[in-house]
Amino acid sequence: MADNPTAEMQPAAPAKRKGVKRRAFLIGGVAIVGAGLFGISIADSNASKAAKARVEGEGGHSFATWLKIGEDDVITIYSPHTDIGQGSNTGLAQMLAEELDAAWDQVRVVSAPAESAFANVGLGRGFLADMTGQPAIINGIPQSFLSFIARQMNLQITGGSSALRFTGRMTFQNVGAATRLALVETAAKRLNVPAAELTTQDSHVIHAKSGRSLRYGELAAEAATLSLDNAPKLKDPSQYRLVRQSMQRLDIPAKVDGSAQYGMDFSVRDMRVATIMAAPVRGGKLISVDTAPALAVKGVQKVIKLDDAVAVIGTGYWPAISGLRALSPQFSDGGNGGISTASIFKAQDDLIAKGEADGEAGDGDVQAGLGAKPIEAKYQVPFLHHAMMEPFALTAHFKDGKLNLWGGMQAPLATKMMAVEVSGLDADNVTFHPMIIGGSFGRRLPMYMEIVGQVTKLAMQLPYPVKLIWSREEEVAQGAYRPQSSAALKASLTKEKRIAAYRNDYAQPESAEAETVFPYTLSAVSRRHFAHVSNQQTGAWRSVNSTQQGFYNESFMDELANAAGEDPVVFRRNHLKAGSRHLRVLDEVAARSGWGSPLPAGTGRGVALVESFKTIVAHVVEASVGEDGMPKVHKVTTVVDAGSIVNPDAAMAQIEGGTIMGLSSAIGEAITLEKGAVQQSNLSDYPLLKMAGAPLVMDVHFLNSGADMGGIGEPGVPPAAPALANALFAATGKRVRNLPIMTQAKA
């Protein structure tokens, strides 16, 4: 990802956006208080009127667009975020319901429609979708702050992180509190008592003195006509009843009985199913294809040639994929036919050797500090595939001048805008209907949604609705991969076993500086980025650049500890500031893991400490090497300081899952290239960790330091690979410098 977070927001498609009404992004009467409280007083804007009409059309009374209270007391929250299973919608509901004093069993969460009204009030939505500029309402807010929000919105996909940290804290808490005040004001008038004598609990306003109470449902109609306080006083955390509790996730029941409807599951009358094959060498074009063999397959109805792909449309997926497999399309390689995994590593080595960095960060005179004989090590990591379990599936239908799309995409409004761009239709004639998402990890971000363009092109020339499904083979071959990356690390040590100077030269498409927090206090440190771009599409992969950097720095710290003859925990301690959060996390993980206590022969412990997305995570991994040469992880002890946690159990699930994804990638995952094309074909040759490979014991502990709320979806990933590599070094004396470990185990 880019240094400049706003630059990342640029979509692959041209910036010109036909038919988008600019005024839709300008909100009348939006209150901006302090660092950013958005969307409270929106009652007068056209956009919010439309949103209100849409929400109230189904009954009930709307407050500040995201919140509706029904006369039956049912409270509906419209989340502007996409919950991909990280529990962010449940967390947001907890935050709003807490301030509202709502009865939790009456709270429902639904996805906000992909309409600009909801985007406007949600800030990031409009900002994300617009992308050609920022809405006028946010002029005057420091760019650094906006970039930070934009960046976090962009990453919300993988964690409750940004959803709760920004939308939750800046907006939903305020909406809940302000709505509560409006309900109290209404009740005071109706009961003819001072508002100060009223309290709220479980969706009731209570007048204890007279023993009377009113339900929120009976107050809602009148309260919804009041202007909301745009700076309501929030609860002191000591009063919390819902926040910080492990409320059961609202989305889970539908995910255990098969009723949850994902994009893959969408169906509409007369719908056909399409599948597609794009140029295997990215950058290539379709030269020619004889369509006859596909058309000969029973159930195949049409073959459509696109600029760089061929699609087969059938009565179902099986005829479509059978037809596609019958074809022998000829593609050009776009001049990229000479690119391979080896050629990329070679080019990265050459760039680093040449020494002309594209960016440098750090402190002190590193060159002098390194001296004549520094300790050196070279590290390499491969492209990684997201491997979301639900392959892309998006349905589109063009009829009577209107285009409708249905599917699970990370940024609904950006999806709509891309369809607007490709179809040439006015934005008012394009509607995207968001559905449940079967995993993403960064894959369904707006910049990589080529499927939106593909299905739009198909739908615009078909008389019936069409669901485009990517085969797993297409998914693996046409990824938006975590970049292949190389690093040359150098350091020198003093006689006192301290680091005198430290250099990290790394080559990959983008600088990692925006995400990398080097926690150690050194007198001379330098991080230099050497920009290397291949023909492959690279993108955000859960925790973005923190996986590579975490592996490089935390492995090399272990090498330095070993060179100094120092215990890895002690060595790290000696370079951390006294009293720092990092030090506390490290000490806690050492204590909880039994660091230093005896282990069975052949088993080793490794530690790694990484801060990403404002959350500090340390893992201690216990691992050994099996008879097959493969690593076996027995136990992971984890300590997390994310500042504070909204839903402890959901947060723990994110850390568990992030840790396992980190271990999985370290052990077995790699996308490799030969002649410009991806060599892996499916999950058979892109091995993901399974039950037997997952650690039997995962001990996760949260330190709630009270620092600013950090992310939770991503930070568990980066320390996993280095902690495992360090454990294997402790067990075997063999240092892992290239991932995945499996490749070396086989070699």
Next chain:
Amino acid sequence: MAIQTSINGKPVALSAEPDTPLLWVIREELGLTGTKFGCGIAACGACTVHVNGEPARSCSVPVSEVAGKSITTIEGLKSADGTLHAVQQAWISAQVPQCGYCQSGQIMAAVALIEKTGSPSDAQIDEAMTNICRCGTYPRIRKAIHAATGQAAKASKTAEGAA
């Protein structure tokens, strides 16, 4: 010629071509979308159903092979009155799913394992539960299987630190 089979206890006549994988018949002809497409080559298990009580990866079973057999999908696990299967209930208690896409297959594999072994050990779980979950819910799946079979949880645990 129609293929006669039984899905979730109901007899059905299927009109699909004989080589069509059972998965696509279940999803597209019968409209039962709880069974998921993940890889198409029996590598991930998202499409797991029961054929005569045995777990099967339906993306790689031609529909012609299930003629006369009894098939159960995730939609068929609930009892007639709508009560969830004990394994589904354990899945909710342990808050297993994240994105949830693989979980129908995981639950079908777990039910088959429990029906076969009664109370599976960790080693039996490792051997039988080979479905992929990219979200990394394995510790909770293990915990839910143990809980559904009356065994104490052995997997992930946590502790809350002082605020």
